[in-house]
Amino acid sequence: MKADFIKPDQARRILQEDEGYNGLLRKIYASCTTLTPKEPSEITSSESGRKIYNAEQAIKKGLVTKGLR
Numbered sequence: 001m002k003a004d005f006i007k008p009d010q011a012r013r014i015l016q017e018d019e020g021y022n023g024l025l026r027k028i029y030a031s032c033t034t035l036t037p038k039e040p041s042e043i044t045s046s047e048s049g050r051k052i053y054n055a056e057q058a059i060k061k062g063l064v065t066k067g068l069r
Helices: 008-032 039-044 055-061
Strands: none
Touching (some): 008 039
């Protein structure tokens, strides 16, 4: 039988995993970039409202180490 919904415990587990991975990414970003504490959350937030950097901004923030060729 196919269910068209997820169970509350499944939704809770998905949310916990998402929060865990986002927390890990925030720690990594904080350790090797010049992002403010707020910016990693903006990067990992909802797809439609997330923070997007152009190449120059990404270089300045330490997200990339090489520029465009």
